[in-house]
Amino acid sequence: MTRIADLLAAGRTYSFEFFPPKNDAELATLARTISELQPLRPSFVSVTYRGGAASRQRTFDLVSGMLHTTSLNPMAHLICVAHSRLELAEILVSLRKAGVENLMALGGDPPADPDAGPGELAYATELVELARAIGGFSVGVAAHPAGHPRSTSRDSDRDFLAAKLEMADFGVTQFFFEAADYEGLMADLARRRVRTPVLPGILPVTSLGTMGRLGPMGAAAPDWMEARLRGAHEAGGADAVRQEGIALATELCADLLKLDVPGLHFYTFNTSSATREIYAALGLGPALAATG
Numbered sequence: 001m002t003r004i005a006d007l008l009a010a011g012r013t014y015s016f017e018f019f020p021p022k023n024d025a026e027l028a029t030l031a032r033t034i035s036e037l038q039p040l041r042p043s044f045v046s047v048t049y050r051g052g053a054a055s056r057q058r059t060f061d062l063v064s065g066m067l068h069t070t071s072l073n074p075m076a077h078l079i080c081v082a083h084s085r086l087e088l089a090e091i092l093v094s095l096r097k098a099g100v101e102n103l104m105a106l107g108g109d110p111p112a113d114p115d116a117g118p119g120e121l122a123y124a125t126e127l128v129e130l131a132r133a134i135g136g137f138s139v140g141v142a143a144h145p146a147g148h149p150r151s152t153s154r155d156s157d158r159d160f161l162a163a164k165l166e167m168a169d170f171g172v173t174q175f176f177f178e179a180a181d182y183e184g185l186m187a188d189l190a191r192r193r194v195r196t197p198v199l200p201g202i203l204p205v206t207s208l209g210t211m212g213r214l215g216p217m218g219a220a221a222p223d224w225m226e227a228r229l230r231g232a233h234e235a236g237g238a239d240a241v242r243q244e245g246i247a248l249a250t251e252l253c254a255d256l257l258k259l260d261v262p263g264l265h266f267y268t269f270n271t272s273s274a275t276r277e278i279y280a281a282l283g284l285g286p287a288l289a290a291t292g
Contacts, residue, residue: 002073003138004044004102005169008197013043013263014284015199018270020047020058029270030062036272038071040279043263046104046172049077056091064098075140076100078131079108080121088127092134103137104172128167143171143198145181146219154188162192171196172265174218175203177225177248179255197262204249204266204274206242208233246274250281257282 007013016037021027037045045066049059059076066074076095078088095103105127121127124141131137141164144157151157165171176182182200189198205211205221208229214220221229225248232244253264266275278284 002044002101003169004073004075004140005138007043007073008170008262012261013199014040014279015044015046015263015265016042016275017046017048017201017265017267018062020049020055020062021270022058026270033268033270033272034066034070034072037268037275040276040284042072044073044075044102046075046102046265047077049079049106060091060094060098063095063100067099073102074100075102075104077104077106078127079106080124080127081108081119083119083121085120085130088121088130089134092131092137096134096136101136101138102140103131104140104142105131105168106142125164125167128164132167138169139167140170140172141165141168143173143185144218145173145176145185149218158188158192162189162194165189165194165196165198168196170262171198173198173201175201175214175267176219177205177221177252179252179259182256182261183259199263199265200256200261201265201267202249202253202278204245204278205229206245206274207238208241242274246277246281249274250278253278253282 004013018030018033021030047059047062047066049055063074063076066072078091080088083091092103105124107122107124107127121130128139128141131139143161143165144151147154147157148160151160161171173182173185186198203214205214205225211221211226211229228248229241229244232240236243256264266278268275
């Protein structure tokens with residue numbers, strides 16, 4: 001296994017994000033996706049975590065399984081909410097015992113379970129400190145180009161982000177759709193003398209049904225992007241929307257690569273075809289048939 005901090009020090013990284021399957025059908029889909037993406041030789045892959053005992057175990061099982069049965073370099077997500085400090089320490093120790101060296105430390109959304117407590121740690125910075133105390137992790141944190149949903153102002157958001165990145169080895173952004181969003185974020189951080197690498201997060205939008213969910217997920221699509229996708233639908237239906245969405249994501253990646261970004265991080269939603277097509281269009285990996 002390779003620490004992400006070391007990979008970033010050596011050059012540009014390319015990475016994918018998965019979520020743990022909830023049932024056998026999702027497991028079969030993810031297994032196929034992993035087998036299709038492995039040949040692209042990503043620098044690392046990350047596995048999300050939503051809190052609670054069940055999600056905790058699914059994330060652990062998926063990360064440890066990848067580590068021991070695939071060629072992938074996995075990173076585990078961990079959130080503060082609904083956990084005591086002792087529980088978080090136990091999770092971190094378990095990950096290290098399993099050989100996991102890469103961690104995404106997140107504050108997390110308030111738990112949906114009304115019986116779940118808020119947890120002892122309130123901020124991702126506290127989780128970073130705990131991971132450092134346990135030792136052995138390369139630690140990443142989240143960045144929001146549009147500002148964290150719970151931030152009171154852009155300036156305060158950037159101040160908190162700068163402090164968080166100073167403690168971490170790298171950052172990964174929430175998805176966004178214009179290279180200027182990333183440029184603005186990095187300019188704000190540069191003014192705060194932050195030099196920690198921040199990976200842009202890429203989400204290909206391949207259906208009109210996804211459009212309405214983007215805002216609640218963290219970043220609404222700009223009007224021009226929605227217009228292009230709706231125009232594609234009028235011209236050729238769902239398949240044309242998919243192709244236009246992949247073209248849009250490819251254009252964004254190309255713009256970001258011109259900015260000399262430290263890497264690209266793809267949100268896959270546990271499918272492979274869009275990522276593989278973007279990879280092929282950019283010449284980043286073998287041009288595999290997009291059958292996923």
